[in-house]
Amino acid sequence: MRQAAKTRLLAAATGALVAAVAATASAPAFAQAKEQFFPVLSYRTGAYAPNGVPFANGYVDYLKLVNARDGGINGIKITFEECETGYATDRGVECYERLKGKGPTGATLFHPLSTGITFAVTDKSFTDKIPIITGGYGRADSVDGTVFGWNFPLGGTYWDAADMLVQHVGKKEGGVDRLKGKKIALVYHDSPYGKEPIALLQERAKMHGYELLLLPVTHPGVEQKATWLQIRQQRPDYVFLWGWGVMNSTSIKEAVATGYPREKMYGVWWSGAEPDVTPAGEGAKGYNALVFLASAGQGQVHKDVLKHLHDKGQGTGKKEEVGEVLYNRGLTFAMMSVEAVKRAQIKYGKKPLKGEEVRWGLENLAIDQAAIKKLGFEGFMTPISTSCVDHAGGRTASMHIWDGKKWNVQPGVIEADQQIIRPMIRASAEKYAAEKKIARRDCAKEQ
Amino acid sequence: MKKNLPTFILGIVLLTGLVAPLATGASAPGFYIEVLLGGLMAGVLYSLVALGFALIFKASGVFNFAQGAMVLFAALAVARLAERMPLWVAMLLATAIMIVLAWLVERLVLRPLVNQEGVALLMATLGVSYFLDGFGQTVWGSDIYKIELGIAKEPVMILDQLFQGGILVNKEDFVATIAAAALVASLMLFFQKTATGRALRAVADDHQAAQSIGIPLNRIWVIVWSVAGIVALVAGVIWGSKLGVQFSLSQVALKALPVVILGGFTSVAGAIVGGLIIGVGEKMAEVFLGPVMVKAFDLAGGGIENWFAYVLALLFLLVRPEGLFGEKHIDRV
């Protein structure tokens, strides 16, 4: 009798599962509405949540703000849906497939927010015709819009970042030539993300004669004792940190434990936010990191967010989070995405746009100082101007230093040296095009 | 004697590997000692997690994959509670939580699964660990949290007149080691001297015989899981204060698995000795063998410590299938 009851229970559970999946599969088609759909791939759980959460909150807050303050993009309401990737490639691809067809015109554009997911969806973008925005991450060679027609590493790539770091420490030494005989250690997240800068650093090592020490850290990055013992043994002159999530704070803690001076540690822009330094407490004092577009702080747009969202209880995250480094980055990326749609509306009309149409907006994005001010981002962004050939649109950053309580932006802007990077991009894109049998776009014809 | 020959050879090879960096002059003596200490410290932490595995396996034959999730859960509990109350109150409260958890696991998972195969039990504990990962993050949050034990984290230089470059040590590491040693000693006392401890050992030896002389099996299991929970708590607090408390903490427990196979599933002593061997072995391998391998095979970076422990344990098992201190097993038809 008991067995029978159990069996029935189990059969019912299985049946319910099958029925529910069938329901999922036949999700109702969306009614044609004046809506622009933004998919949001995020990670609010797991090893990378401390960094994923503020970014996602900033991104979503801006989308909400555009609806609340401006009534949408020129009257077109923004709709969005979040999907949790957990920073895992397979889940990310599933999210991409799930969201790409939603909304009246399909997904506007994607921010995969993981280099691994970017690699996987890049292949799909050619048939799906949906732009992939990888601001400050993703494939370095995807700057070349003639091959990577749908990737937009807005604002710069890892090759740019690595180049800037070398330039910066070179300047500290009194000229990049002085780097000869020096030792630079790269402590990196062992994934496509962490490996991306290696090519550039090796190229520069050949030019300047410094020794490059490669120290991979395995996901998720809490085991770094041996890495830092090696640093203690090798005593590199500089350590470049290319981490994400809990790996960053662990690195800084281990640096404290092995007595490596934080002043000689330089993080990429994904290793320079509050969650990376606060767990190490006072120990993180003196640590440097690149600033991508915006450091921490509040400007006009933050006031709007607080007024239109948080004061009405509509804010996505905690109120204190508004103005944090990664929050601001999310905010800025959402703004650039919305601006791209606005730009495309000029050409295609004020209606919900397809991914293909949004791409035109992304390729003709020109956000100058005046526009930045008008958008309320003054001091939180550097001008960007893209084209069909150049999908990055900008490649500058500054440096900020953690003083134990807050980030202090250093004066001066570093610009990546395109003399070195451009040939590398060309060669790498060429290889990709040959491998995938992609014909180059002719940009002159399309404009 | 002849049977022990392979063990002997393996031991010689390992020892040679251990002293090689010093003998060949690849490392300064001071640095060598630092690596050794680093390895021992990591080893102590592995031992603590492995101890949890061994305790539960001994008493209930369950290979508890959820031990890592328990470490994370306990550490999260302490870290979040300590934000609102003194640390010692938080730890007491967290201990109570771990005991309740042990009771629930026994009631809801173990009891209905009595007499199932080893794999099924292992998968059940995996289910428990998924649940705890989700539950822990729901209740306590998924940020990085701090546990402040109030010990200085800046390293101290010692013996710098004896060795060139001196030796860097952390006070924190020493406190942790002492705490771990105290925990192990009190566990030993508990097992050897108290009635409950004896009952535990009886259950471990033979479930049915223990039951037939009136030892309540279910209560023993609750006790064992509680003890494992407390061990997890200590491991979580020490590890958490070093690295910060975050989701990834549950994955460090994977590092303790080779320790248990090396030491033998059922042996408390094996867990401790195995932990130290693995800790020292992998740090030595990473620091000294890693760069050599990178040069020799043109690898993209070292990182051999991730598999070194497993391969070491595997080699060891080929020589001694029951582990370092495991019980010899004779098969009969």
Added chain:
Amino acid sequence: MFYRENGQYKTTYAADQQMLPILQDRVFMAGLLVVAFVAVPFFASDYLFLSLLIPFLILTLAAIGLNLLVGYCGQISIGHAAFMAVGAYAAYNIALRIPQLNFLVVLVLAGLIAAAVGMLFGVPSLRIKGLYLAVATLAAQFFTDWLFARVKWFTDYASSGSVSTAPIVMFGWTIDTPVKKYCFLLAVLIVFTLIAKNLVRGHIGRAWMAMRDMDVAAEVIGIRPVYAKLSAFAVSSFYVGVAGALWGFMHLGSWEPLAFNLTLSLNLLFMIIIGGMGSLLGSYFGAAFIVMLPILLNQLPTLLGVPISTAMISHLELMIFGALIVFFLIVEPHGLARLWAVGKEKLRLWPFPH
């Protein structure tokens, strides 16, 4: 009433040994195949193909492979994603270095390489047993994770360490759309299921099962453990290796070693335990369950219109997934396949319960 076998006589040995001895089963299977090959391609959406059906087909193949080892031969492995990785990288390198080779040949070669590696990591099974062996197989997992991340040759010196594949062309037929992929994978899976079915009911399968039920006894009646255990490792790794190659080429398209990490290994193990150990049908059920469940749990609140945050959904997903695993283990330790058998038994008696 409809599911009766009386009146169906077996008059030849061939009839006695056929795979589906009951007429109704044969009709059902034929119907199922028609649905799978004809109806599904017409009605399923791209999302259904790419996110559910294709992963389901590939992971079923891998689950069958693991089931051969764990369910039939009794050797537990927690590191089987390692052999998927071996298969995937082997296929990548073969396809890269000998581009004119037919993809089917590439698949078989990749499977053979995985089989060789599987045998190597199977050697400890001759000395160690049970859970010791289970943990030891993790060595394979972590070693391959490291190997493919570090040795540059395997990834063709890609700076990012990520490899990607071009669309597959076979006999002048480009497999690029989801429907084509689905049909190809379904065909592959059916062929491999048939092979597995015949393996396990033949001489070798019986040797495996004897090994599983009691290895010492099996040795006494003349089954060589070296032969039985290593062949199980080899066949299992071959299946899993082929599945890995398909996972890389057909599902991911571009991947890094993390794609074959411990989580995948554990999921494979979940599949055969939830589905039913020692049952090929169970591998299908288990794979379907494990592929569907997380996606479903993740989407359910949105579908039902319950307003919970994404973070909460993911946490709930983990909790429900864990709880369901425990629930299934408690309620039906023999897996969904057993449920199916019980259902069939009931159907046979219906409408008279006794």
